[in-house]
Amino acid sequence: MKKLFAFLLFGFMFFGLNAQNKSDLPNITLKNLDGQSVNVAEINNDGKPFVMTFWATWCGPCVKEHNALTEVYDDWVEETGVKIFSVSIDDARSTAKIRPFVDGKGWPFEILLDVNKDLARAMNVSNPPHTFLFDGDGKIVWQHTGYLDGGEEDLYQEILKISK
Amino acid sequence: MKRLTLLIALVLCATAIYGQDFLTKSKVSGSFQIDGNYYWEDKGIGITEEDINGESFGAYGFGKLQYQLGNFTAGMRFEAYQTTPMSGFDSRVKGMGVANFFATYDNGTIGVTVGDIYDQFGNGLVFRTYEEWTLGFDNSLRGIRAVFRPYDGVTIKGIYGKQRLYWAKYDNVSAAEERGLVRGIDGEWDLNSSITSLNGSKFRAALGASFVSKYEADSKLHVGDIDLIMPQNVAAYSGRMNLGYGRFGFSTEYARKINDPSSFNNYIYNEGQELLASLSYSQKGLGMVLQVKRVDNMSFKSNRLATQNDLDIGFIPPLNYTHTHSLPSMFSYATQPLGEMGIQFQVNYTIPKKTLLGGKYGTKLAFNYSQVNDIKRDSINVDGVNMINQPGTKGYTSSFFAIGDRMFYRDFNFEIEKKISAKWNLTLMYINLYYDMETIEGHPMAEPVEAHFAFGEVIYKINKKHSVRVELQHMWDNVGMDQEIDPIYEDNYNKRGNWMAFLVEYTIAPKWFVSVADKYNYGNPIAEKRDHYFTGSIGYIKDQTRIALSGGRQSEGLVCVGGVCRAVPASSGLSLTITTSF
Incomplete structure (x- = not known):
């Protein structure tokens, strides 16, 4: 087992090198609300900054954060062209509930379902909400855990810094 | 440890071979979390030196390290659990070491x-x-x-x-x-x-x-x-x-x-089966889902x-709504793998902005009904004897559509969330709960909980960064203060009777939060158990690092995630949590 592990590890590294990895996003495939597969590594916003925020239906501060972001989203998009990707880490109990939940609350974000926390693990998210800001090249420029009322203002300042 | 050495050796070796190219494309990331608890004696809630058993300090932590190079990822997680009798963890989790390692090429x-x-x-x-x-x-x-x-x-x-x-x-x-x-x-x-x-x-x-x-x-x-x-x-x-x-x-x-x-x-030889089905409808502002x-x-x-x-x-997967407020979350549902039939219906609706009921900001409504019953089991005939659930037999027969008489859980709740003005936000919730304590918590002879809860929350934004949040809750239990209790079953009443609770939190976005809270079991049928559970906490967040310190009393309860629960005993003490990632 150990030998096999060592052998594969080395093989993987060799192949790994040949790949071009532009962004900080890992090669993980998640479903969107239409059930279609989305390769996270391919996420971008046509060279403009984007936000990725991890949440769950059972997480009170996450819902508050999403409500607050909904309030300001139109203005932010107009000012900076930013886009928000919202990743639900709810497990299978809620998979079918996410779409009605999101629509019922009127959230305008692009939703991804991280049903077994593959992306959360790969991005070292321990507790939701956890928000990442990516620049136009998909590099993480800022991140924040937790949400306190008014915290979205801080995120906006960071977005302004990198949007020209 | 060998694995770690191996991993480092490989990284170094590959670095030597590929040099510059390797270094610029490699990414190392990770995270860690430390939870420390210090428990003390608190006779007020029945915690003695014997309960603590000399293990007043509990600490749990993990550190994760991940390495990425293009399509290749490798990682490991170190864990340490110094559990104590007060922490409620399974004693087998105690220990430390590299609990997880992996390598992926994709x-x-x-x-x-x-x-x-x-x-x-x-x-x-x-x-x-x-x-x-x-x-x-x-x-x-x-x-x-x-x-x-x-x-x-x-x-x-x-x-x-x-x-x-x-x-x-x-x-x-x-x-x-x-x-x-x-x-x-x-x-x-x-x-x-x-x-x-x-x-x-x-x-x-x-x-x-x-x-x-x-x-x-x-x-x-x-x-x-x-x-x-x-x-x-x-x-x-x-x-x-x-x-x-x-x-x-x-x-x-x-x-x-x-x-x-x-x-x-x-040890029954029955086959197992499970069905999960959901039907949903949603449009902007309205979402409905029915699940069985x-x-x-x-x-x-x-x-x-x-x-x-x-x-x-x-x-x-459990279907019921996950309560997060401190009083109803004391009665969380745990799934019953041996048999259950559940239904859940949920509606989320936003009354549009600029309407009579919606006001300037819109009003968010949520309605939820869940119920879980046992399945119906009929005895089987083995060598002329009617029996049920006997080892070595098929156990029972069960008709697919027949619902068992015993109800495990029922929850009906309604929530209104309203942003009143730029400064004020109001949330109100009503919950009606039925909770079969005997089945869910495994307490023999425990009376089911049939309770009503009211919850109210007001957030006042003092300015862009400063906010005050006040939460009030009340629970009306079917067990009254004057109910006669058989001393043998006293433990079944540890959290029974009426409760009230409040929380006041002051936050300075995005960094500081401080809160005080109390839960008061004033209606417990046993006079000595009419206790306050007072807690205070303070926390600091800087980017992806969060430090929180809290102290006070913790009531007996279940910590549940996805229908899997861990029973936590009542305790008193201090706890510190630090999480970060890089």
């Missing part, structure tokens, strides 16, 4: 992972491995996984390995720590991605199927005074589909498991002697 078409694997097939009914730090739960599979995506929309996965059981070795262990081999294959076909004419169509469809088998070498077991022949291979399989048309969605998964006598099901579920004898573990939450191969 180029989008083909992916291979070796090491400790987390994955799930479909909804997880026949296979789900995951990790839940707050529960001390980890059923990861040590072995190999391959993923193949030959065409757009088609995914085929295979897994092979043995599950983690706390710190037990994987080979040459006692019967209780032995784990069977788990092998599985899953296929999924998303029609919209692979059939071009369906691209952008209102009609959406995806199909999937899974097959999982566990192998345990022992085929004989002595139970009571009978010798039983055990199946060495137990197969479980499932089929699923997701259909959608415009605003409507329908998804379902049905799973079966062949005979799998185990300590958990009292039936579970019959679906405990599926890689060691037939395992009890509790150990070594689950399959996952049974």
Whole structure:
């Protein structure tokens, strides 16, 4: 087992090198609300900054954060062209509930379902909400855990810094 | 430790070979968390030196390190659990070491992972491995996984390995720590991605199927005074589909498991089955979902002697609403793998802005109804005797659509959230709960809880950064203050009777929060248990680092994630949590 592990590890590294990895996003495939597969590594916003925020239906501060972001989203998009990707880490109990939940609350974000926390693990998210800001090249420029009322203002300042 | 050395050696070796190119493309990331608890004696809530047993300090922490180079990722997680009797963790979780390591290569078409694997097939009914730090739960599979995506929309996965059981070795262990081999294959076909004419169509469809088998070498077991022949291979399989048309969605998964006598099901030879189905409708501002579920004898573990939450191969999703407010969350539902039938209906609606009821900002409404009953079991005739659930028999018969008389849980709740002005935000909630404490918590003879809860929350924004949040709650229990209690069953009343609770929190976004809270069990039928549970906390967040310190009393309760619960005893003390990532 150990030998096999060592052998594969080395093989993987060799192949790994040949790949071009532009962004900080890992090669993980998640479903969107239409059930279609989305390769996270391919996420971008046509060279403009984007936000990725991890949440769950059972997480009170996450819902508050999403409500607050909904309030300001139109203005932010107009000012900076930013886009928000919202990743639900709810497990299978809620998979079918996410779409009605999101629509019922009127959230305008692009939703991804991280049903077994593959992306959360790969991005070292321990507790939701956890928000990442990516620049136009998909590099993480800022991140924040937790949400306190008014915290979205801080995120906006960071977005302004990198949007020209 | 050897693995770590190996990993470092490989990285160094490869660095030497590829030099500059390697360094610029490599990414190292990670995270860690430390939870420290200091417990003290508190006679007011019945905590004595004996309960603490000299172990007043508990600490739990993990550190994760991940290395990425293009399509290659490798990682490891170090864990340390210094548990104490007050922490409520399973004592077997105590220990430290590298609990998890893996290496993955995935180029989008083909992916291979070796090491400790987390994955799930479909909804997880026949296979789900995951990790839940707050529960001390980890059923990861040590072995190999391959993923193949030959065409757009088609995914085929295979897994092979043995599950983690706390710190037990994987080979040459006692019967209780032995784990069977788990092998599985899953296929999924998303029609919209692979059939071009369906691209952008209102009609959406995806199909999937899974097959999982566990192998345990022992085929004989002595139970009571009978010798039983055990199946060495137990197969479980499932089929699923997701259909959608415009605003409507329908998804379902049905799973079966062949005979799998185990300590958990009292060694009956019944087959297991499970059905999960959801129907939803949603448009901007309105979402509705109806879900039903039936579970019959679906405990599926890689060691037939395992009890509790150990070594689950399959996952049974609970359907009920997850309460997060401190009073109703004391009564969280735990799924019943041996049998349950559940229904849940949820509506979310936003009254639009600039209407009479919506006001300037809109008003958010949510309605939820969930109910879970037992399944109906009929006795079977064995050698002329009617019996039910006897080891070595088929156990019982159960009609698929018949609902059992016993209700485990029912929850009806309604929530209004209203932003009144730029400064004021109001949330009101009513909850009506039925909770079968005997079944859910395993307390013999416990009276079911039939309670009403009222919850109110006001947030006042002083300015852009400063806010005050006030929360008030009340619970009306069916057990009154003057109820006569049989002293034998006193423990069943630890959290019974009326409660009230408040919380005041002051936050300075995005960095500081401080709060004080009290829960008061003023209506407990036992006078000595009419206790206050006062807590205070303060926290600081800087980017991805969070530090929180809290102190006070913790009431007896269940910590539940996804229907899997950990019982936590009442305690008194200080706790410190630090999390960060890089």
